Amino acid sequence: MSLVAADLKGVLPALVTPFDKAGKFDPAAMSALIDRVFAAGAAGIVPLGGTGEYTALSHDERLAVIETSVAAAKGRGPVIAGVLSPGFEEAAAAGKAFGAAGVDALMVVTPFYVIAGQQGLLDYYRRMRDEVGLPIVLYEIPTRTNVSYAPETVAALAEEGVAIGIKYSNYDMVKFTRVMRAAGDRMAVMSGEDSLLVAHMVLGAPGAILATANVYPEHWVECFNRASSGDFAGAAVLQKDLYPMIEAFFCEPNPGPLKKAMAIAGHDVGPVRLPLVDVTPETDARLRSVMRDVPDVSTSGRMARSA
Numbered sequence: 082m083s084l085v086a087a088d089l090k091g092v093l094p095a096l097v098t099p100f101d102k103a104g105k106f107d108p109a110a111m112s113a114l115i116d117r118v119f120a121a122g123a124a125g126i127v128p129l130g131g132t133g134e135y136t137a138l139s140h141d142e143r144l145a146v147i148e149t150s151v152a153a154a155k156g157r158g159p160v161i162a163g164v165l166s167p168g169f170e171e172a173a174a175a176g177k178a179f180g181a182a183g184v185d186a187l188m189v190v191t192p193f194y195v196i197a198g199q200q201g202l203l204d205y206y207r208r209m210r211d212e213v214g215l216p217i218v219l220y221e222i223p224t225r226t227n228v229s230y231a232p233e234t235v236a237a238l239a240e241e242g243v244a245i246g247i248k249y250s251n252y253d254m255v256k257f258t259r260v261m262r263a264a265g266d267r268m269a270v271m272s273g274e275d276s277l278l279v280a281h282m283v284l285g286a287p288g289a290i291l292a293t294a295n296v297y298p299e300h301w302v303e304c305f306n307r308a309s310s311g312d313f314a315g316a317a318v319l320q321k322d323l324y325p326m327i328e329a330f331f332c333e334p335n336p337g338p339l340k341k342a343m344a345i346a347g348h349d350v351g352p353v354r355l356p357l358v359d360v361t362p363e364t365d366a367r368l369r370s371v372m373r374d375v376p377d378v379s380t381s382g383r384m385a386r387s388a
């Protein structure tokens with residue numbers, strides 16, 4: 082059955098793409114990562130976002146990532162494939178191939194490099210929905226693309242049934258409120274900012290697509306569970322305790338620090354690809370330091386400081 086807005090809830094990690102020592106996609110490491118995040122309570126997975134280094138992969142590599150993800154998910158939650166292509170033809174071809182490989186929905190970033198106006202964005206997503214025929218999650222991340230949706234655009238795409246959700250990777254909280262009003266209950270507005278999950282949930286976000294959930298899926302699931310049960314104060318404590326980790330993970334372009342952190346945590350997923358490079362020694366040291374202070378949520382959901 083086709084995914085609908087109400088299906089978008091909980092924590093969906095924006096997965097890294099693991100590479101082996103030779104720099105090739107590593108399907109075994111990807112499958113292990115997917116098992117780990119579902120075991121931790123992830124509600125679904127989002128391969129091939131910015132965190133998944135979409136733009137650094139060939140079409141065939143992207144397809145291999147998606148085929149591996151669908152097989153490894155084993156129906157435990159939706160697989161929402163990132164489509165981060167700058168223009169329509171490449172994006173539609175990717176979407177069709179990912180659909181044939183069995184994904185449940187596409188997370189389609191605003192076209193970039195050519196900066197679209199709102200009419201262009203409307204027509205772009207309408208055509209994508211018509212030609213590809215899969216549920217679409219809008220994706221705005223203006224710090225990377227310089228493009229974002231006007232709330233009126235969100236309202237039109239929700240009203241017309243073009244998109245079932247939006248990943249809101251934007252620090253603007255006033256606009257978030259306007260987007261929530263525009264989406265109504267026809268579109269799920271998912272947080273795309275690790276540092277704002279609880280704030281977004283207070284305003285009604287049903288979940289989040291998060292990069293640092295590759296390393297700390299249990300923490301984000303616990304934070305989500307507290308907020309969704311109405312314990313916003315408890316969720317906020319965890320959100321604040323996680324903040325130094327989040328700041329360190331984004332102190333160089335994502336997913337550089339994230340992949341380093343995964344290696345530090347014992348889940349090596351290999352290097353990043355150019356134009357990203359390995360983190361500096363200072364960032365390496367900072368990661369090790371903040372990771373020592375990440376609270377322990379492993380015992381009965383109660384938080385205890387690790388030694």
Ligand SMILES: O=C(O)C1=N[C@H](C(=O)O)C[C@H](O)C1
Nearest residue numbers: 095130131132273291292335
């Ligand atoms: O891949 C994603 O989805 C995300 N990418 C953003 C980025 O790479 O800048 C960060 C966001 O948390 C998730």
